[in-house]
Amino acid sequence: MSKILIIEESSTLRHVLLKILTDSEFEVDIEVKFEDGLRCLESTNGKAYSAVIIGWPNITLASADDLLSLLCDKKYQNIALLALSHETEAAKIAWASSRPKTGFLLWSNYGEIVQSVRNLMSNHTLTVPVIVNNELEPIRILLVDDSPTARVKFRRLLVKNGYRTDAVSSPEEALKKVKSTQYDIAIIDYFMPVMTGDELCQRFQDDIYTSSIVCAILTSAYADKVITDSLQAGAVECMFKNESDNLFLARVSALSRNVQNTKQINQEHKRLNGILSSVGDGVFGINNNNEINFINPTALNILGYADGEHLIGKKPHEVFHTKVSQQGNEKISAKKLYKNITKKTQKLALETYFIRFDGNQTQVELTIFPLQIEGKTEGAVIAFRDISERKLLEEELMWQVNHDPLTKMFNRKYFEDALEEEVRRLKRSNDESALLYIDLDRFKYINDTAGHATGDQLLIELGHMMNQRLRESDLLARIGGDEFAVIMRNIDKNSITEAVEKFQSLLSGYEFSYKGREYKIHASIGVAMINKGSASPGEVLSNSDIACYVAKTNGRDQVHVYDAVQDEKAAMDLDLGWSTRLQNAMEDDNFELHFQPILLLSDIHIKDLPNKNGELWNTLLKSKAIQSPFYEVLIRLPDSNNSIIAPGAFLPTAERFNLMPSIDRWVINDALRQLSILVKSYPNAQISINLSGQTFDNDEIVEDIQQNIEHYKLNPSSIIFEITESSAIYNIESAQRLIKELTWYGCKFALDDFGSGYCSFSHLKNLPVDYIKIDGMFIQELLHDSMDLAIIKSITEISHALGKKTVAEFVENAEVLQKLKECGVDYVQGYYIAPPKALNLIENDNK
Known part of the structure; x- marks a missing residue:
């Protein structure tokens, strides 16, 4: 196993490096300071490490300079070095390219760290010597002359002037010498027995191993044939034995400069090849x-x-x-x-x-x-x-953004975009289309009596069946729990009733069988026409919702086409009824708050997990394993039959009537009141409260929160406010202002449904939150979808690199919990841990 030394001041970035490298089975030592890293290297003479990874310092440090100088020493040049930086600077890249087995990488490309280290450590990596202007090796010269006097004279002259010079007396000796020693220049006497100087020069030029030697012919007298033969053989200079020493040395110096220039070009070429070979x-x-x-x-x-x-x-x-x-x-x-x-x-x-x-x-x-x-x-x-893998991931993300994870049908987001486009299209056309709002009758009965798994299977089968009956131009989406919507394009009002009744008959004639039990299915369908006169997508959707309400009040299993005049009272009954009910609930304190535990994964041992859903939290509380309970606060509305109405049934109306700021204020006040009771038993307890997008712009909300915290004498850091990714991005400036004011006061923030937006990661730098709640669509199919697993790992690693904690929702069994812990997720939440309950019921369960 290769051992790597990491030197990085940031604890977060050290954590990222440690995880990435240990996951790739590297052995790692970590130092925070450069002086400590320097001691590690010196104490082992560099033999303990195959590679060093440094976070390039933001300011000039003497200890960093000392370490970099040490790594340039010949004794340490076999150690691969990877420098990581947050920004590119010419000086950094120049330094990295000047040292063998060295690479430079931006932190934003941290995913390439492992491959870069392996490339640098590879025996195939080109190592390039450092080139610093005048620090090239001295020129090596071979002097070939059969005259002892000439050999002694010219060798002495060359050595005295700094040239490494070997002298031989014959071409035969010269040919043997060049096989064992590499020469830059050969100075060859022209007139020699057996072989003339130009012939030896030609032999050098014809051999691939000696063709780079620069040849100069040395002769006693000027003769055209001598010069012509020499130049044709590849010599670049003719020198005369009777010329002055200064002129001789000037000629040699000119040859040397050419050699040095060629060496620098070759070495630069090698270095560039080395860089090209090591880049990803x-x-x-x-x-x-x-x-x-x-x-x-x-x-x-x-x-x-x-x-x-x-x-x-x-x-x-x-x-x-x-x-x-x-x-x-x-x-x-x-x-x-x-x-x-x-x-x-x-x-x-x-x-x-x-x-x-x-x-x-x-x-x-x-x-x-x-x-x-x-x-x-x-x-x-x-x-x-x-980018094949990246494109597959992007396509998968885009698919998940637009589809319902259970039924694989288009989801509400995609449907709303398509409806907006259809309304816009028909503004410029005389065509008509229709929107069908389909609500299954008594679906709750099936869910309650046969279980959620049965209900889920029913939704899947109905979705598949409806898809089979659509025209090519139609669009079907699941827009709620048991609610579907169909956009039927290019169909007029005279034809719509017959078409929809066939659709309704299809649903009513379907008998659902599950585990030996038969269920008769019925549906109420509301229809709203879309044409040039449609004011907005919201109006069309509201009209179809009202029509569906009329169909249900007419006895269910009905179809009703919206009529603005006839259905006005139904519209008022539907919306105003809910509006009045919600206002009364706030005035009479009829809302209830349920608390769902959020479990810190480091508090549990995977081997001791219970099989039954909902037991884990109670077991941990009773065993005193949890000293700092953490809950998400969820609003519920009891009905006249003492059953609980989920928020999905009444919050859309609250948003239409702009009641959400008032509801949020009610929730905050009651949640903080209950937290003040909880902290008496658990001083470090925390709660997470959801805020709607409408509340971001409320001028009084920050002051209300601060007054409540002071009234109940609470620690602001025990309160986390959850905002959804979509609402935050839609109201980005208001969200930033709210986060800034409340974090300054000491509260924390969580970004909910993270990953539901296509460009989620790009939003993080604009939203300084403390927790990232991973969208449940990635959790639900985690055990069966490797893409979901990869996305969860990516979200977790990047969140940790940015100093944020991660929370996974919709944890429904022990296997999912175990897989999330392997991914490095910090917190989990879901029915496997515990369902949402009133706080007094949670306390009673643990007595």
Whole structure:
């Protein structure tokens, strides 16, 4: 197992590094300060570690400079070094590229850390010597002359002036010498027995191992043939034995400068090749004829080629880039793309498909950098990365954002977007469409008598059956617990009744069988027409809801088409009835608060988990394993039969009548009152209270919260306010202001339903919350969907890197809980831990 030394000041980033590396089976030592890391390396002479990872310091530190200097020592240059930074600076990259086995990576690309370390540690990684202007090795010269006097004279002159010089007396000796020693320059006497100087020069040039030697011919007299033969054999200079020492040395110095320049160019080329070989992106270059002139190992690996032999000299659009590319909203053919590169001066970024050697295609993100040399375009460098997995993840995320996880049908969000688009379309048309609002009759009875699993299976089967009967242009969505909606496009009012009655008959004629029991299904359907006169999507949805209400009041299992005049009273009854009921509930304190436990996973042992749902929390409380209970506060409304009405039934009306700020205020006051009782038994207890988007703009809410906290003498840090991701983004400025004011006071915030938005991660920097509550749609299929598992891990790792805790909801069994603990999730919540209950019932259960 390879051992890695980490030096990073940030505890959060150290945690990220430790998790990433230990998960990849690296052994890790961690130091916070550079001076401690320096001692670790010096105490073992660098032999204990295969690699060092450092977080580049934000300010200049003498201890950091000392450590970097030590790592540049020859004794430590075999240790791979990866420098991590939050930003790119030329000086950092220059330093990293000057040391062998060294890489530079931005923290934002932390997912590439493991592969980068492995690349740097690999024996195949090119190690490049440090080049610092005048610190190149001295020039090594081979002097070949059969005259002892000349050998002694010129060797002494060369050595005195700093040249490493070997002298031999014959071409035969010279040919043996160059096999064991590498020379930069050969100074060869022209007139020698057996072989002349130009012939020896030609032998050097013809041999691949000696062709880089710069040859100069030494002669006693000027002769055209000597000079012509020498130059034709590859000599670059002719020198004369009778010229002054200064002139001789000037000629040698000129040769040396050329050699040094060539060495620097070659070493720079090696270093660049080393960098290209170690980067995680594929890179290839093209000339002005669009022919590939270099390609790095990562590119070959992505494209499935063993080497570049089949690609060098070929045009990308003839070999692997044969597909159309997407640049913004514009599509461009590969041939045209490369043809236009030489006309560009700015880099291009686009997405496309490459064809692998095996014929399969892979999706890539492409960046093209045109090369400008002295004002002229000299081809381009193309960097690309395989984004196939990312695209699959994005597609899965987009699917989950728009679909109901249980039935796999479109969800309410997608339906509302589609309805808005349909209303907008019909504003410009004389066509008509219809919205069907379908509510299953007595679904609650099936749920209560046969269980939630039976109810879920019924919803799945009904959804599948309805999908089979839709026209191609229709759209079906599940918009609530037992509520569905259908947009029937391009159907007029004269035809709608017959079409909907057939749909209703289909539902009413369906007999649901589950575990040997038969259930007769009925549904009430409300219909609202959509046309040029429809004011808004909200109005259309409200009209269909009212029509469904009328269908139910007419005896259920009915169809009713909304009529603005006839249904006005029903609309008022439906909305005003709820409105009055909610206002009375606040005035008479008829609402109830239920508390659902949120369990810290570090408080439990996986091996001791109970099998029965709801036992875990009670067991932990009774055993005193939980000293700081944490609950989410949930509002409920009792009805006249003493049964409980869930918030989904009355909160939409509360929002329509702008009652949510008043309801939130009632919840906050009663929740803090009950918390003041709870802290007498559990001083460190915490509660989480939901706030609606309408409350964000309420000018009095912050003052009300502060007054309640002071009245009940509570610690503000024991109170967490939950806001949903969608409401926060919709009211971003109000949400930021509310979070700022209450966190300054000492309260905390949680972002609920995280992941339901397509760009969730981008919102975190704008919303300084303390907890991330992972959307339940990722939890419900966790055991059967590897994509959900990957998303949960990603959310958890990024949340931890940002210093935030994670909470997973909808935990329904021990297997899900165990998997979430493996993912690193901090807290869990759900019916497996405990259902929501009134606080006094929870206390009674634990006496």
